[in-house]
Amino acid sequence: MKKFLHAKKGMALVIVLTMSLFLLVLAGSYIRENSYSRPINERHFERAQADFLGQGIVQLAAMKFKKRPAEFYYAYRAMRAGLGDASLRAYLNEDTTLNGIFSDQHNSRYQFSTQMQLITNQRYQTDGIRIIVTVEQLSEAGQVLLTRIQEHILEAVRRPL
Amino acid sequence: MRRFYRPLNNGFSLIEIIFSVLILAGTMIPIAGMMGYGFEGTKRDQRQITAIQLCQSRLNQAMSVSFDALVNSNTTIASGGQVLLTLGDVTQGNTSYNVSLQVVNRPVSYRYAPVDVNSPGYLVDTPSTWVFQAPILLDINDNAAKTATIIVSWIDHGKQQSVELSTIKANLQL
Numbered sequence: 001m002k003k004f005l006h007a008k009k010g011m012a013l014v015i016v017l018t019m020s021l022f023l024l025v026l027a028g029s030y031i032r033e034n035s036y037s038r039p040i041n042e043r044h045f046e047r048a049q050a051d052f053l054g055q056g057i058v059q060l061a062a063m064k065f066k067k068r069p070a071e072f073y074y075a076y077r078a079m080r081a082g083l084g085d086a087s088l089r090a091y092l093n094e095d096t097t098l099n100g101i102f103s104d105q106h107n108s109r110y111q112f113s114t115q116m117q118l119i120t121n122q123r124y125q126t127d128g129i130r131i132i133v134t135v136e137q138l139s140e141a142g143q144v145l146l147t148r149i150q151e152h153i154l155e156a157v158r159r160p161l
Numbered sequence: 162m163r164r165f166y167r168p169l170n171n172g173f174s175l176i177e178i179i180f181s182v183l184i185l186a187g188t189m190i191p192i193a194g195m196m197g198y199g200f201e202g203t204k205r206d207q208r209q210i211t212a213i214q215l216c217q218s219r220l221n222q223a224m225s226v227s228f229d230a231l232v233n234s235n236t237t238i239a240s241g242g243q244v245l246l247t248l249g250d251v252t253q254g255n256t257s258y259n260v261s262l263q264v265v266n267r268p269v270s271y272r273y274a275p276v277d278v279n280s281p282g283y284l285v286d287t288p289s290t291w292v293f294q295a296p297i298l299l300d301i302n303d304n305a306a307k308t309a310t311i312i313v314s315w316i317d318h319g320k321q322q323s324v325e326l327s328t329i330k331a332n333l334q335l
Contacts, residue, residue, distance in 0.1 A: 030195075063306070
């Protein structure tokens, strides 16, 4: 038994095999760490695309208000007066320019929707039109992977009729 | 006397050394290859991040260009001696990137429900007197909006790579 414990033949192979196993584990963990960076790059790109899309839709919403401000005021005030939101939905939710789907170069889909709110200041006869665009990146199965929100406030000065 | 007798079998034999070196070489060479691959992957990701950042900065510049000046271009857009948008070849690090702008006309169609101001009993300050008509569409096909896309391309190990970001510019002067 003592002779067996003191035996040293073949120890070199055991040592080298242990070291090799340790090095392989190190290399494997290094490769796994490296594989995380590619998904991070894609998230960075998708977030940037969602932000730019949101900014663009804000511009389209601002142009709609500029072309048809009265219709927005009527719809919003009717909704606030408790007369239903059908006209406001027609102005915002059912507008396919302000709500829809966009695809980027990788065929990733982004769903965008627009809301507008009226912030009234009676004392100074000014209104703030708050435009909120929500952009959601969708997976192939339709799950939301990323949500970005762009907000902009337009100032409108009221003139007496 | 027997107690002090020790068999002379300490140390490593030549065969053990040879096999150990062979096993170590067989392990280290692929690991060195994988480390090199990982390093190359890091450099590739760095180039992609640089391209995305370049794309972002150029698209931000494009958003501030006037609606009429936003046109397809591979060269810098300038007006009145002032550079509005820098395009063309850009070198960052050891990589040369080509930045170009693609612009496509985007028709818009706005939906709304008009109010019949000629209806009897209509009062401008009384919502209950308002009569909303059926929703209609306001179509503007030309000169309403443009989809601007910045394309950054570069060569990576003989293959062309590219990154594109798009946004929409509305003609707020319309």
